[in-house]
Amino acid sequence: MKSFIFLFTILFSMTSFAQNTILPLWPNNIPNSIKTDEKEEVVSADIVRIAKVQLPQIEVYLPAKKIATGQAVLIFPGGGYGILAYDWEGMDFAKLLNSKGIAGIVVKYRLPSLKSQTEIHKVPLQDAQRAIRTVRSKAAEWNIDPNNIGIIGFSAGGHLASTLGTHYNEEVNAKQDAIDQMSARPDFMTLAYPVITMGAPNTHGGSRKNLLGENPSQKMVDHFSNELQVTADTPPTFLVHATDDTAVPVENSLLFYTALIKHKVAAEMHIYPTGGHGFALGLQDPHLATWTDQWIGWLHSLNN
Structure with a gap:
């Protein structure tokens, strides 16, 4: 019996250390939210897909303090603004970052829903701004440099990341607390095969439809075509894409x-x-797999 209790204690201790910190983005009122019977959906097959996100949150992976660089990256999985490829373009990257001494924070952001939200085009950006502000508010606690917090986004998550990087000063919701007073500007950003433009002929039709609706105005299209929103204050950026991308053109x-x-x-x-x-x-191709080495090298160069 004593041996069993000892083993249980060891296993419980190991499990406790392995747990990640999960925080809701909006502990009080979720902006643009309507109470409905819509339920979040999680499908675990070849990858973990999350749809109809109801409670946006961040999942925080911290490196061992001994190797921590103080740098942090918020991760926005893709999925056409219809689902989140949560492990494929989220948790896997947080673990990679941790191995390099960098904090990885996976953002489970809300996807546009006419059923459970108002002003659906604002919703992902609201969660993205709140996510980076939340991380800044926890910088001291998590051993993070508040001036060395960046983002990475994939596909439609790349559109959201580029939106955050170009619309960080845009007021998309009423301020609720001290967290909302913090800067939402990323210090750097990475865009992996990103949706950037909402205009023809190079946009991704599914992402545009899900975010802006069937027939958005030209003003709305231009506002969310982020190549038109770049300024001298846009954060330093790393981009990666494949020429043969038929879903989101390399353009x-x-x-x-x-x-x-x-x-x-x-x-x-x-x-x-x-x-x-x-x-x-990119592990399916030895040449393509080198992109993360280039990326990590770029991240480290920002510390110099």
């Missing part, structure tokens, strides 16, 4: 890179000949 990254250079914003871009869309870590 999306090219448009954003061109805008960055025009405004003299530091930028690095890697275009691979093959890889298609949604390659994530």
